[in-house]
Structure formats: C-alpha cells, structure tokens
Amino acid sequence: MQQIYFYSIIFVMGVISSVTIMLILTHFSPTTRKLPNYLSDVHYLQVRDDYSLYSVSSDHLKNAASDPHEKIGKKRNSVEDENEALSTLKVALDLKYQGKIDKALRLFQHALALAPKHPEVLNKYGEYLEHSHSDVISADMMYFQALTANPSHSEALANRMRTATIVEALDQERLNKLDAKRDALSSIHESNAALRRVKKEAYFQHIYHSVGIEGNTMTLAQTRSVLETRMAVGGKSIDEHNEILGLDAALKYINATLVNRNDFISIDDILEIHKRVLGHVDPIEGGEFRRTQVYVGGHIPPGPNDLLILMQHFVQWLNSDQALSMHPIKYAALAHYKLVHIHPFTDGNGRTSRLLMNTILMRSGYPPVIIPKQQRHKYYDFLQVANEGDTRPFIRFIADCTEKTLDLFLWATSELSHQVPLLSDPDEHGSNIYDHILDNDSDESSGDNTPIP
Incomplete structure (x- = not known):
C-alpha cells in the first residue's frame, strides 16, 4: 500500500513538472505566443465620406508622403x-x-x-x-x-x-426676399416648357451633387445617363451606381407621398426615406437604426441605445408648434442639422437629412435645394460651427443655396441676359454646371454603357 502511495506521489509531481516546463517554454517562445489583433480588415478601414465632417486635404497628404519628416497636424504648445x-x-x-x-x-x-x-x-x-x-x-x-x-x-x-x-x-429681410422669389416662381404655370425642362435638370443636379458630397465620383453626364437609361457606366463601382439609384428612389417616394401630405412627419417616414437611400447599396441596413457606435470627425454621436428616445424627441420637435411656426428655410435647415447630429444610421445620414430638409421646403412651395458638392467643405464647416452652439451660419448657408436654386429656376424660365451666381460655378471639368439646361436634347452619356440589372 505504501509503495502504491509512493508511486502516485511521484506521478503527480512528474505531471506538475511537465506542465510547468510547458508553460515556461510557451511564455518565452516567440513563435507560439498569439497577440490579439485590434486592427480591422483593410476593407473596413476605407471609411466613407459620409462618416466624416473633416478630412485632410489630398494635397497635404501628398506633401506628407513626399516628406517623411513632416508630421500632419503637428501640435505646438x-x-x-x-x-x-x-x-x-x-x-x-x-x-x-x-x-x-x-x-x-x-x-x-x-x-x-x-x-x-x-x-x-x-x-x-x-x-x-x-x-x-x-x-x-x-x-x-x-x-x-x-x-x-x-x-x-x-x-x-x-x-x-x-x-x-x-x-x-437682416436675416429676416433675407428670408422675406427668398419668399418673394418663391412666389415669383410659383406664378409660372405648370405647362411652361422651360419650367418642365429646368425641373428635370434640377432633379439630375440634386442627385449628382448630393451623392458627390459623400464622395461619389460620377460626373453629371454619367449621373444623368444612369438615371435616364439605367445603363451602367464603365469604370465606376456598383456602389456608386446604387447610390444614384437609391437617391432617385427616395426622391420619387417623397414626391409621391410626403410632399402633398398635410399630416405630421413620423419616424416611420424618415425610416422609409433612408430605406430607399440605402436600399440598393445595403438593403440590410436600409431603414434601420444603427446598432453600433460611429464617429464623425470631432463629433461623437449618441450611442445606439439612445437613438430611439432621441429620434422620438426629434420628431416631437419636428411637429411642434414652435418648429412649424418658423420660417420654412430656418425650419428645414434646423431639421437637417438635428437629424445629422443624432446620426441615427450607419450610412446615408447626410443624404437622408438633406432629403428631409427638402421635403419641408417643398411642402412650403420651394424647389428642392441643391447644395453644390464644390462647397462641401464650407457645408461641413458650418455643421461644425452648429455643433459648437451657433446654428445661424448653417441656416444662412442653406438660405444661400436656396436662393441660388431659385435663381436657377427663374433664370431658366425667363429671358434674363445675366447669369445667376450658381451658374458661374464650374464643375471639375471646367464647364458650366448648368449648361445642360440650354442643350437638354444633347447626348450626355459617357463611358461604356451596359444595362444595370
């Protein structure tokens, strides 16, 4: 019996020694130790413009690449x-x-x-x-x-x-001036051929600039080709095509339902807009609140658990007597800012906010406002100023864009000899971004076109 007990003790000690030696070897071995990977896959590191309010300019990045000693954003005391x-x-x-x-x-x-x-x-x-x-x-x-x-x-x-x-x-005087231009536009009969042409062109412009703000590289001619022919443009990604088609679907939904409805705008209405914005790009996330945290430049939006209550408060404000009594441009701009500040979706927040803004404006007789993609940095800067407590610069920016859009319609439907301010703003190819209004029947497609399934 004692002999069995003695061998048992030796066996246990041997096991303990073996385990200890293995742990020591594992600890010091450089090939067997596995470190946790806290970096995302390269694909997921390609953050879209829709997430960020600020970005380092490409010229700055090129200069930094050429000079390894330069430190971007180097802070001084x-x-x-x-x-x-x-x-x-x-x-x-x-x-x-x-x-x-x-x-x-x-x-x-x-x-x-x-x-x-x-x-x-x-x-x-x-x-x-x-x-x-x-x-x-x-x-x-x-x-x-x-x-x-x-x-x-x-x-x-x-x-x-x-x-x-x-x-x-001064601000009120400016808004009254815009009301007068809106009324002048409203006096033009729907059967006016020039009005029908400019409505169609403004539709293409709105989609082109709205997706362009988020980084879409389609030209105006390519955007128009996709919308008119449903043909794919060679050299452009599927997502870029789907962003255009999604915004087209959302605008058609708004025009068919929300614009002529006199009741309140609900959370479901906003979700329906977003569902169409993102429906072609990401059908799973389309029409759904985000379930993860996102980061927007220097602004950290609320966590996913707070989104429902915040959106309920937002919709209460949206339909309140206080909001509805505001001038429509101020009301629309604040609705845009408040929604994009909450940032309720994983993607498509900017586009959905601009569509909500234009829904409010169209309900008040204004055309859908075009925010030129060439002014995207100014647009983001004013959003950041609003985050810091002063929303008036952003409201004035939207008022500027509203006036330029009104001027576009009034110019295209009259015999004015002068150019309106927006018309002198060239696109990336140096041509006038509204020249197409005057030559509406020209073939604007570019690239190799194939049917979009």
Missing part, C-alpha cells in the same frame, strides 16, 4: 500659440488705428488661426469686421463665439447686445 496670437493681435490693432486695413486683416486672421477660441481675439476681430468692413453678421458671429468661450467677457457682451437685433433683422 498651446501657451506659445496664445502668446503669439495676443502679440499678433496687438500689432493688428496698431495697424488698424493707422488705417492700414488690409495688413491688419491678415494679422487678425493669423491671430485667429493661432487661438481660434480666445475671447479677446474673437472680440477684437469682430470689432474690426464690424467697423472696418461693415460686416455686422460676421462680427456678431465672432462676438457669439467669444461669449461661448467666456460668458462674462464684458466687451463681447456689450457688442453682442448691440448687434443681435441688427443681425436678426
């Missing part, structure tokens, strides 16, 4: 920047008092670039814009930002109290 900004501000003020306005402007801009959130820089720059350039609206925005940074800044507070009423009156 914030105290050094602030001190340099204040020194630059002092010189700018001296030049302003000497009457050297142009030189002072460059120094004010440099000081603002060094310390964009410093209340003294913002306030003094605002005073310069107000008194030297008579730009009360931009000055008021600077005072607003100064008070956001320091609510007790006495000079900025006094300046804001003076300019706020003036700016509000």
Whole structure:
C-alpha cells in the first residue's frame, strides 16, 4: 500500500513538472505566443465620406508622403500659440488705428488661426469686421463665439447686445426676399416648357451633387445617363451606381407621398426615406437604426441605445408648434442639422437629412435645394460651427443655396441676359454646371454603357 502511495506521489509531481516546463517554454517562445489583433480588415478601414465632417486635404497628404519628416497636424504648445496670437493681435490693432486695413486683416486672421477660441481675439476681430468692413453678421458671429468661450467677457457682451437685433433683422429681410422669389416662381404655370425642362435638370443636379458630397465620383453626364437609361457606366463601382439609384428612389417616394401630405412627419417616414437611400447599396441596413457606435470627425454621436428616445424627441420637435411656426428655410435647415447630429444610421445620414430638409421646403412651395458638392467643405464647416452652439451660419448657408436654386429656376424660365451666381460655378471639368439646361436634347452619356440589372 505504501509503495502504491509512493508511486502516485511521484506521478503527480512528474505531471506538475511537465506542465510547468510547458508553460515556461510557451511564455518565452516567440513563435507560439498569439497577440490579439485590434486592427480591422483593410476593407473596413476605407471609411466613407459620409462618416466624416473633416478630412485632410489630398494635397497635404501628398506633401506628407513626399516628406517623411513632416508630421500632419503637428501640435505646438498651446501657451506659445496664445502668446503669439495676443502679440499678433496687438500689432493688428496698431495697424488698424493707422488705417492700414488690409495688413491688419491678415494679422487678425493669423491671430485667429493661432487661438481660434480666445475671447479677446474673437472680440477684437469682430470689432474690426464690424467697423472696418461693415460686416455686422460676421462680427456678431465672432462676438457669439467669444461669449461661448467666456460668458462674462464684458466687451463681447456689450457688442453682442448691440448687434443681435441688427443681425436678426437682416436675416429676416433675407428670408422675406427668398419668399418673394418663391412666389415669383410659383406664378409660372405648370405647362411652361422651360419650367418642365429646368425641373428635370434640377432633379439630375440634386442627385449628382448630393451623392458627390459623400464622395461619389460620377460626373453629371454619367449621373444623368444612369438615371435616364439605367445603363451602367464603365469604370465606376456598383456602389456608386446604387447610390444614384437609391437617391432617385427616395426622391420619387417623397414626391409621391410626403410632399402633398398635410399630416405630421413620423419616424416611420424618415425610416422609409433612408430605406430607399440605402436600399440598393445595403438593403440590410436600409431603414434601420444603427446598432453600433460611429464617429464623425470631432463629433461623437449618441450611442445606439439612445437613438430611439432621441429620434422620438426629434420628431416631437419636428411637429411642434414652435418648429412649424418658423420660417420654412430656418425650419428645414434646423431639421437637417438635428437629424445629422443624432446620426441615427450607419450610412446615408447626410443624404437622408438633406432629403428631409427638402421635403419641408417643398411642402412650403420651394424647389428642392441643391447644395453644390464644390462647397462641401464650407457645408461641413458650418455643421461644425452648429455643433459648437451657433446654428445661424448653417441656416444662412442653406438660405444661400436656396436662393441660388431659385435663381436657377427663374433664370431658366425667363429671358434674363445675366447669369445667376450658381451658374458661374464650374464643375471639375471646367464647364458650366448648368449648361445642360440650354442643350437638354444633347447626348450626355459617357463611358461604356451596359444595362444595370
């Protein structure tokens, strides 16, 4: 019995020794240790433009690639920047008092670039814009930002109290002017041939620019070809085709249902819009709230668990007396901003928000607004300013785009000899982006066309 017990002890000790040796070898072996992989697959690292409000310019990236020693976004000491900004501000003020306005402007801009959130820089720059350039609206925005940074800044507070009423009156005057242009457009009979042509062309323009803002590389001619012939364009991805077809389906849905409906806009309506926007690209995600966290530049949208309650609050605001009593352009712009700020979908948030905005505008007699893709960075900049607390610049930007769209319709349906502002904005090929209105029967297709299944 003792002998069996002795052998059992030896066996157990041998097992323990063997296991210990294996653990030691495994720990020190460089070939058997498996590290966790925290990097996503390369395919999923190709983040779409729809996710980001800001991106590093391609020229900057090229320069960085050519110079390995350059560090993109290299940060300086914030105290050094602030001190340099204040020194630059002092010189700018001296030049302003000497009457050297142009030189002072460059120094004010440099000081603002060094310390964009410093209340003294913002306030003094605002005073310069107000008194030297008579730009009360931009000055008021600077005072607003100064008070956001320091609510007790006495000079900025006094300046804001003076300019706020003036700016509000100027904004209202601008909106009244747009109402007059809308009414002029509404007076044109539906049977007008020129109106029918410009409606068709504006439809193509809207889709071309809306998908182009998100990074779609189709030209206007190719976009029009896809919509008119349903033929595929050689050299372009399936997703780019499907983005165009999705926006086409969403616009047709809105025009057939929501525009002429007088009842409230519901969550289901927004989901139906998104379902069509993304239906050709990603049918699974189309019409569904996201189930994961996303990141939008410097803005982190709410988590997926909060989306339903936030969307319910958003729809309550959307149908509230307060919102419905606003001017339609202000109402539409705020609806766009609020929805894209919540960012309820994995993809297609920008397109859906712009469609919701245009639904509201069309319900008030405005044409669907075209936001030119050439102004995408300005568009994103104003969204970021809205994130920081001031939505008025974004509303003014939408008002600008509304006016240019109205001018397009009025120009195309009249015998005006002058060009409207938007018409002088060239596309990537250097041609006028609305030349096609005048030559509506020309063959605009390009590339090798094959049927889209």
